[in-house]
Amino acid sequence: MKTIVQVKYINNLHKAFESRVRLGIxxxxxxxxxxxxxxxxxxxxxxxxxxxxHLKALERENFISVEKSFKDRKPNTKYYITKEGKKAFEDHLKALExxxxxxx
Amino acid sequence: MKEKQDYIKDIEEIRSMMERSSRxxxxxxxxxxxxxxxxxxxxxxxxxxxxxxxxxxxxxxxQSDLIKVFFLAIVILILALSTAVFxxxxxxxxxxxxxxxxxxxxxxxxMLVPLLAGGILIIVLISKSLIGxxxxxxxxxxxxxxxxxxxxxxxxxxxxxxVQIVLGLFSSYFVEYGLLVWGFGFGIVHIVYGMYxxxxxxx
Numbered sequence: 001m002k003t004i005v006q007v008k009y010i011n012n013l014h015k016a017f018e019s020r021v022r023l024g025i026x027x028x029x030x031x032x033x034x035x036x037x038x039x040x041x042x043x044x045x046x047x048x049x050x051x052x053x054h055l056k057a058l059e060r061e062n063f064i065s066v067e068k069s070f071k072d073r074k075p076n077t078k079y080y081i082t083k084e085g086k087k088a089f090e091d092h093l094k095a096l097e098x099x100x101x102x103x104x
Numbered sequence: 105m106k107e108k109q110d111y112i113k114d115i116e117e118i119r120s121m122m123e124r125s126s127r128x129x130x131x132x133x134x135x136x137x138x139x140x141x142x143x144x145x146x147x148x149x150x151x152x153x154x155x156x157x158x159x160x161x162x163x164x165x166x167q168s169d170l171i172k173v174f175f176l177a178i179v180i181l182i183l184a185l186s187t188a189v190f191x192x193x194x195x196x197x198x199x200x201x202x203x204x205x206x207x208x209x210x211x212x213x214x215m216l217v218p219l220l221a222g223g224i225l226i227i228v229l230i231s232k233s234l235i236g237x238x239x240x241x242x243x244x245x246x247x248x249x250x251x252x253x254x255x256x257x258x259x260x261x262x263x264x265x266x267v268q269i270v271l272g273l274f275s276s277y278f279v280e281y282g283l284l285v286w287g288f289g290f291g292i293v294h295i296v297y298g299m300y301x302x303x304x305x306x307x
Contacts, residue, residue, distance in 0.1 A: 020117055027121035032206065035125070039206045043125050093118065099111050 009102070012095035014088050016061050021046065021054050026089045029064060029081040036078050055079065063088055128207035128257045130199065132191035133306055136298025139184035143290035146180040147283055159280040163235035170235070177242075195306075211256040215249040222246070236279040239286040243272030246290075258305070264297050 017023050024044050028035060035043075041051050058064045063085030067078045081089070123129070150156040156165065156173045189203075196203045222245025229237050251265030268289050275285035 020114065023114055023118055024121045027118045028125035031122045031126040035206060039125075042202060042205060043121065093115075096111050096115055100108065100115065 009095045009098045012091060014092050016058065016063065017089070017092050019054065021050070022058055025054060025058060026063065026081065026085065029079060030086065030089055034067065034078040034080045036076055040079065058085070061085075061088075125206060126256070128205075128211045130192045130196040130201065130203065131257050131301075132188070132195050133298045133301030133303075135184075135188035135191040136294045136301060138187045138191075138298075140291045140294030140298060142180045142183045143294065144287055144292070146176055147287035147291065150176055151283055157283050158236040158239075161236040161279050162233055164233060165235070170230075174230075207256055211253050214256055215253045218245050218248040218252060222248070236282055237276055239282040240272045240276035240279070243268050243275065243286060243289045247272060258301070260297075260301065264293065267293055
């Protein structure tokens with residue numbers, strides 16, 4: 001039986017973070033100012049296409065933003081967490097913690 | 105609907121990703137021990153073979169001896185650095201990670217500024233014959249570099265940095281103990297710290 005409180009917290013979980021990959025991207029960007037595509041790829045152990053899809057999804061939510069520049073004449077894309085994204089991620093974390101402590 | 109286990113795994117994944125993406129954890133304790141041994145050997149050679157033991161801030165010795173000590177210091181530095189890189193490389197390989205990643209880049213960049221500033225200051229000191237201050241200043245600036253690098257690796261590195269800074273400042277006043285304190289700081293302290301790291305994280 002779920003109490004009303006638990007349901008409330010579960011509703012606080014953000015849909016965008018249901019995938020663990022997206023959670024991973026947000027965690028890495030939460031503790032780093034900026035990360036480029038390749039660093040994220042190495043950290044998460046993903047293929048180009050897979051990572052790009054998840055990044056696009058987070059970008060659509062306005063949780064992350066992109067900074068494009070050139071490095072040695074090659075395009076270099078860096079990602080960073082937006083204010084909105086940081087808030088959503090922190091709220092998600094709080095909700096997760098509440099659910100776990102309630103379910104004991 | 106996700107189960108409790110799933111939520112717990114979510115949190116674990118978040119924690120591990122935050123740590124993996126911001127701290128370089130493949131720094132080997134053994135490389136600290138090795139650096140300490142090189143430093144002890146080096147200070148012994150400088151003292152007993154080259155008769156190098158400045159007891160005043162302004163210290164004159166034969167130019168040729170000074171150059172020998174200078175090269176000895178460079179050799180120790182290269183040995184210590186290459187051992188650290190090699191052992192970290194092996195340790196990262198074992199964990200299936202790359203050595204040159206976001207975190208190691210941050211680690212190196214954070215050390216670079218204090219080390220370069222210290223290096224330039226030391227060249228200035230040598231050119232002004234302020235030889236007595238060279239060993240203390242290497243300790244101070246190395247300590248500063250390690251202290252600022254600790255943000256990007258194991259927290260205990262902060263303590264190592266502080267110890268080196270204090271030793272450097274102490275020996276900059278008591279110049280006659282300069283070489284002795286240098287051997288203690290780079291030698292003994294490194295060995296103790298390296299063994300602690302080894303038994304704590306790698307055993």
